[in-house]
Amino acid sequence: MEYRQLGRSGLRVSALSLGTMTFGGKDVFGNVGHTDIAGAKRQIDMCLDAGVNLIDTANMYSRGASEEILGQALAGKRDKVLISSKVRLSMGDGPNDEGLSRAHILEQVDASLRRLGTDHLDIYHVHQWDGLTPLEETMRTLDSLVRSGKVRYLGVSNFSGWQLMKAQSVAASLGYEQFASNQIYYSLESRDAEYELIPASLDQGLGVLVWSPLAGGLLSGKYRRGQQPADGRHLTEWSEPPVRDEEKLYDTIETVMDVASAHGTSPAQIALAYLLTKPGVSSLVIGARKDEQLADNLKSAEVTLSQEEVDRLDTISAPDLIYPHWHQSNLVSSRFSSADLALHRPAR
Template sequence: MDYRTLGGSGLKIPALMLGTATFGGGSEFLRKWGATDVAEATSLVDICLDFGSNMFDTADGYSTGQSEEILGQAIKGRRDKVLIATKTGMPMGLGENEIGTSRHKIIASCEASLKRLGTDVIDLYQLHAFDALTPIEEMLHALDTLTRAGKIRYYGVSNYSGWHLMKMLALADRHGMPRPVTHQIYYTLVARDFEWELMPLALDQNVGTLVWSPLSGAKLSGKIGRNRRPPEGSRLATDASWPVADDLLYSVTDVLEDVSGETGRSIPQVALAWLLGRPSISSIIVGARNAAQLKDNLAACELKLTADQVARLDAASAIPPVYPYWHQRRTMMKRNPPPVG
């Protein structure tokens, strides 16, 4: 397994880690992703460690804490061998203070996550979504309190816009508090919006990128293509995936199929290998319902695409930049080059 630096920190993490949103299946929507129990989760953790991948991503909002509880049981007795990332911010109940990232919510949620995970420290604590009603200084002070208390080692954010993240970075610097070291985002061959603003920000500010749903809700799993409809009973046949225009999807899957044939590797491995080569990526979070899926995904770390294969995937997945980036590139391309790692 390839190891990379966690953003601007000194911590090394695996380039591919297991996401645990499939653990628990605590809602009708999440059951469409999976409903992994403790025994199955323990087996998946075993496979990850055999591959050299020792980091696991969860959230209190995944099945209202069930995912954290199951992960805690799956790593019991080997906490010293793993790194844990979890998140807070999504609704945990119907009360007014059961959602968001106020100081009250961050600290109470962290304490609850520690208990569910069966540990005394969280390696990476993430704010799951931006809360516009809470001052960023309040979030920073809460995270600083948890850091000083030794309850979290690093923190990051998820699903922030560029100005949200930049404001947090600037205020952390102004007040002499720890900066967010990661930004967890949605990024795939069929969703490259991240590249316009968030990727350049990540490179400029040394914020590591963690990728969620790298196969676009199983759309790049190899089960769907120009002449293949989603299998009955699969996640793709439900609303538990993300919308992608058919013309873009089939343009990408056509090339993925070609490269898969050339390399003798699965379509998911090719899609993940493309992401691993993108600038700013610290790690990709892969999900799996079973051992076979997980082993196939983790093996993507062994695949190195040729420059020609990357160029073909780039071309097939290219989308027009949104404003003001199309204007910057059209009028000042030499002064506004695309980001490079």
């Protein structure tokens, strides 16, 4: 297993990390999986054996059940892993049961620590944007968690580019702890993150953690043009990620299948290995309903793609250059930085 620096921080994380959205299976999360304590222990042991040192969860996964199961499954093994959790989304019906207010963050971090059976979180992500709470309040509260020792590093997830930069600027101007990681959706199905979030992460020194790197299973190989899979998340009410260009998706899947055939590996391993070639990526968060899916995904750490194969995958999945990127490409590409080139370098 390769270990990568989490942005400019001193923390080193495994190139693959374990996602726990399948733990619990309550409410809508039942569409993703129903992993119980026994299953969680098996998957954690599989990951530890493979060299994984980061496990990602969130307070709202199955309304706390994911954290509870993870905490019990990690009994006696807490010092072997880094734990990431999140705060922002709804945890109840009250007016203060969501958001990034001081009240909600302080209540939820203590609840997460209790459920996980630990005295600290290694990475604490704000899970989504809160347009009603002043960023000064949010960043001051997060800074206090780092100073208290309850949290080691701060992370952000699902912000837009301007929201991320505003938060970083507020923290810097007031001397507060800034974000060290950016957890985002990024896959061969959709490379929208290359417009702003990957360049901003490179510029600001944030390590990128990728959620749903297989696009909710769309890139696993079971979804093919003209064929209906027997099972899968996209046959349920779970609609993430949305597919906006079905023909492009199937063209991409066919290329992934060709590359996988040449390597004698699964399509999932190729899709994951591709993302590990992308600038700024620190770790891919992988989760699975079945142990065999997890075992297959873990093998992607052993796959090395040639530059020609990366170029093929870049070309077939390339996002359109929206404004102002096409204008910049036409007129000022001679002075692009490495952050600019995260979008403009790939083969098109």
